[in-house]
């Protein structure tokens with residue numbers, strides 16, 4: 864019975880090849896400053912710093928989505944369902960910023 868929701872989730876993944884792109888957060892910087900994705904792809908953000916980060920995704924209208932505190936060593940997956948130009952920043956680290964173009 865407990866397996867059923869998982870099966871449903873897997874079955875609902877679109878046939879398009881969604882991909883995960885790994886980004887390291889080290890020395891208070893993202894490993895890439897600009898990333899191109901297809902709709903449905905995700906960023907997998909690794910906090911390799913010894914300090915907490917607090918990522919937000921900001922859309923073209925400037926509306927931020929706060930992803931909360933990310934402890935050292937933790938991974939955060941951000942899926943982009945729709946096309947658009949987004950900015951990922953850390954609220955705690957000035958200058959820690961990345962552009963995400965989703966096609």
Ligand SMILES: [Cu+2]
Nearest residue numbers: 916953955956
């Ligand atoms: Cu930070």
